[in-house]
Amino acid sequence: MMKQTLILRGCALLILLYSTLANSADLRQYREHQLKKNALTVYTSDGSVTLTPLSKAAMEVHYTREGMKQLPSFAIDYSRQRSVKTKLAETESTLTYSTADLTAVIHKSPFRIEYLHRQTPLIGEEIGFFINETMRGFRFALSPQEKLLGGGERALGMDRRGQRLPLYNKAHYGYTTESEQMYFSLPAILSSNKYILLFDNSATGTLDLGASEENVLQFEAAAGRTSYIIISGESYPQLIEHYVDVTGPQPMPPRWALGNFASRFGYHTEQEVRATVDKFAEEDFPLDAVVLDLYWFGPDIQGHMGNLSWDREAFPEPEKMMEDFRQRGINTILVTEPFILTTSKRWDEAVAADALAKNLAGQPKRFDFYFGNTGLVDVFSDKAGDWFWNIYDGLLQQGVAGWWGDLGEPEVHPSDTVHAIGTADEIHNAYGHRWAQLLFERQTAKYPERRPFIMMRAGFAGSQRFGMIPWTGDVAREWGGLQSQMELSLSMSLLGFSYTHSDLGGFAGGEKFDRELYIRWLQYGVFQPVYRPHAQEHIAPEPVFHDRKTRNILREYVKLRYRLLPYNYTLAFENSQTGMPLMRPLFFEDENNPELIDYKDAYLWGRDFLVAPITEADIDEMEVKLPGGVWFDYWNDDLYIGDTAHVEVDLKTIPVLVRAGAFIPTISDIDNTRDYxxxxxxxxxxxxxxxxxxxxxxxxxxxxxxxxxxxxxxxxxxxxxxxxxxxxxxxxxxxxxxxxxxxxxxxxxxxxxxxxxxxxxxxxxxxxxxxxxxxxxxxxxxxxxxxxxxxxxxxxxxxxxxxxxxxxxxxx
Incomplete structure (x- = not known):
């Protein structure tokens, strides 16, 4: 009996060892290849890999095995026409598959792929694709000195090499200077070697950037699509342009999106909203939009989410209110969430419409979170899409001008939740992406002459093509909260999300009003994509409700934001054409200076402004790194030449420099963009x-x-x-x-x-x-x-x- 047991155990170990080796890329060998249409498929000893050129500088690489589930690509913009000339050459040991700019060298034994931009090496697979019972992913060999940026919203420094980054969109309430996991993760990096590597996989996972092994980049996922996209470019701006050519450009927002917003958590009544709008006019502050948080559909924070209709006791005439605002050039934006509480007015309706994600028994999945017992709209389902869109359409017909999609990570997403195309852990990171797609495509189909406004705090690579405007979540109302904002916006801008912005003034906490912090944050806001002060209401986020000194300083900054509309709107146009960010890191100016890659305390606003926000108290002089060239102080014409500028400031100014030779266009003061x-x-x-x-x-x-x-x-x-x-x-x-x-x-x-x-x-x-x-x-x-x-x-x-x-x- 003992001998038989030992034999069985030995067999089990052999089976386990064989299984491990069979799943190892060490055994992957080339068998044959086929060139069909515009894609190369290589058959190997353990499956196949298809290389599909997406442009002259980008290629999708998709590994598959028989019986292995695949999800559709969320990142690729298939609406763009793609006809790419390729060449294929074969030797005894390699296949070389090339476009005009990008070359894949496929080594037959052992099998791996390396990539070159023309003749310059970019990166190569280490073992490439791997899979076992609980994980699938890729391994790449990093060069010793390269820096890695991206990965989405993180407060870790611009260069994320050496970090192990969770890929799971997750709220981080009250963050300040450090956060490795936030609302909007991206499974993509931009390298100082001038390539972008994007893993087109929406599942729960990890991006290990040389943390576990110094020179290995490892992508890990619990499930999902087993493909990546490699993109190359001559310069960083060109690299970003090639990236958005693959994932889709951000459409032009309506001009009013560049104006001033009134927003808080939240306005409780129609009377309060009207009084706030009137206050902006009385204090001579331009205003283009008012944002209504969750009190528009219920009197309390808990118990009403999912009503998705006006609380007529608090807002008796919302249609008239919105029309009155529209006549004044002011647009109304409503918050909505994808959670339908069982206590809401829509629960039975959502169940009857088959609009909710399921549990493992096929019934509507119910779970508890802060706001109550809830279900979750299955945005991957056509039936749910029809139901959800009809609600939005009704609100549009009432006069709503834009959408604020909140909690769309989703904030709570149990692993045993089943969606139309997969489980929660398979599609979690694409939920906000699909929600934005639903709104964008349905609205543009029905109202083709109307530019959507869709603000959301979570999405996936490529969500920008659906007009998504991200913000950086519930940042602490502290100096540390402000200090992280440039890094967050710059990092997101490198991968297509150029409208990433913060709740100006900070959102969470704060025991009392800090005038200096508040002024500095709103001064910075003039030179970032969306001007939207927003916070918990115990300290007013709107400048019109603060003391005279604060109002007088910030009035001039808000008016400056409007005077600069010709410049800012041109930045929006450039972004829509090439993906060029509105906020640009200084290393764009000097690509051979590795120090500038890590520098996040100043940035370019468009081509011609260099801005260094003040993020500490009691500052009267700022040391600002310059990327070369000649610069003028915007406020007094002082001249700066060299690597560093020492800029004197007071409470009324922050360092804003202008490039020599620049044309800066401005208009006269206006009340809102309707008068532009x-x-x-x-x-x-x-x-x-x-x-x-x-x-x-x-x-x-x-x-x-x-x-x-x-x-x-x-x-x-x-x-x-x-x-x-x-x-x-x-x-x-x-x-x-x-x-x-x-x-x-x-x-x-x-x-x-x-x-x-x-x-x-x-x-x-x-x-x-x-x-x-x-x-x-x-x-x-x-x-x-x-x-x-x-x-x-x-x-x-x-x-x-x-x-x-x-x-x-x-x-x-």
Whole structure:
């Protein structure tokens, strides 16, 4: 008996050993290959791998085995046309599969794939794909010095190498300077070697960036799609452009999304909302949107989630309220959540519509969380999608202008929850993605002329193509909370999410109002994607409810946000075309400086602003790293050259620098974006001998037409400057098919900064302009010039119609 037992145990060990070896990539060998259409499939000893070029610089690599469940790709934008020229070469030991920019070298024995950008090595599989009973994933060999950015929202530093990152979207309430797991994880990294590696897998997992083994990148998942996407580029901006070409670009938001929001947790009644909107007007603060948190559907925090309809006792006439706001140019945004409480008015309706995720017995899955006993809408189900969308559509017809999707990680998601395409652990990280897709596709199908506004705090790679605007969750109302925000927004922007922003002022906690912290946070907000102060209501998040000093300082910043609309809207346009972030890390300017990769205390706002938010108390001077070049202080024209700027500040200023040679366009003050016009335009030009030639442009459309650029319903205003010993020549040109409301003529005030002498003459298309000796006379004139000797500025007024125009400033 003992001998028989030992034999059985020995057999079991042999079986286990065989199973382990069979699942090891060490035994994977090349068998044959097939080139079909535009994909290469290689058959190996343990399955197959298909390499599909997605562009000249990107390739999907999909490993499969018979009987292994696969989920659809969530990351790839299949709506984009893809026709890629490829080449295949074979030797005795390799297959070489190439596009114009990206080459995959497939080693036959032992089987592995390495990648090159043209002739430059990028990364290679170590053992590549692996699978066992509880885990599947990939292993890659890292080069010793490369830095790894990305992974989604984390407060860990820009370079995440050496970290082991959970891939499970999870709320982190009250975070400050450190968080390894937050609301929005991304299974993707951007390398200093100029490649992006994206794992197209929505399941619960881990991204190990050399933490367990120094030079091994390991992706692990509990289940899901066994594919990755490799993307290459010549520069970081080009790399991002190639990434969004694969995952889809962010569509242009409505112009009002760049305005000021009134928001808090939360407004309890219609009267309170109306009074708040009136207060913004009384205090002369521009306002474009008001955001209603969960009290719009119930009087208490708990027990009402899932009603998804107005509490008519607190909001007796919401349709009229929203219409009154619309007449004033103010848009209403409602919070919604995907949880339907069993105590809500919609529970029975949701069950009858088969709209809820199931338990293992096939019944609606019920579980407890903070807000009550609940079910979860199955956004992966067509039936649930129909039911959920009909509710949203009804609210749109009432006058709602935008959506705030909250708790969409989902915040609570039991592992035994069954969705239409898989279990919770298989699709958890794609839940917010699918929710955004549902809203975006249904709304654009029914209202094709309306740009959606969809703000959510969780999603997946590619969610930006559904117009998703993420925010960074329930950050602590502390200096540490502010200190993490630049890193979070910059990290997300590198992987397509350029509208990632924070609850300005901080959301969670805070025993009393900290004026300095609040002012510094809202000053930073002018130069980040969405201007939305939001917080728990025991300290007002809206600037209009604070003391006079606070109001007076922040009023000017909110107005500056509106004056900069031509610049900011152009950033939104660039992002929609190329994925170029609105907030850009300084290493974009100096790609050979590894120190700048780790630097997160300053960033570029667009091409021409360099911003260094103040994130500590009692600061009167900031040391700011510069990426080379010449920079001017936006507030006083002080000049900075070199690697570092020491910028003096007070409570009214933060370091904001402007690039030499830049054109900064601004408009006059307005109440909200409904009143936007560039008929009167100020162009601040920052002259310097180093900027011999320079150029800039403004993108303009009506702020609301979907795909305005593709339709030709836009105008681009192009500016250039060329400097020589005799003076400087400016050229102005207008292109595009035009748009409704476009000014036929623009009145331009050109401010030339850093100009040390009065001109001998100024001519517009050969016609000399008057040179005024007094500012008073110049201010009354519609055309002419005045030299401000005290500030070293030359100011020129002129009219610009549709034809190109040349303005010449002669020094002698």
């Amino acid at each position: 016009t560039s008929a009167k335009l100020t162009l601040d030009y920052y002259a310097h001998p180093s900027a011999v030639t320079s150029s800039g442009y403004i993108y303009e459309d009506d702020g609301k037409t979907v795909n305005a650029f593709a339709r030709g319903q836009y105008e681009k205003l192009d500016f250039s400057a060329s400097r020589n010993s005799d003076g400087i020549t400016f050229n102005f040109n207008r292109t595009g098919g035009g748009y409704q409301g476009m000014p036929e003529q623009r009145h331009i005030t050109l401010k030339i900064h850093n100009w040390q002498q009065a001109p001998a003459a100024i001519a517009a298309d050969g016609q000399e302009l008057a040179l005024f000796q007094r500012e008073k006379d110049f201010s009354r004139a519609t055309e002419g010039a005045w030299y401000d000797k005290r500030n070293d500025q030359l100011l020129v007024k002129f009219s610009w119609e549709k034809q190109p125009l040349q303005l010449a400033v002669k020094n002698q």
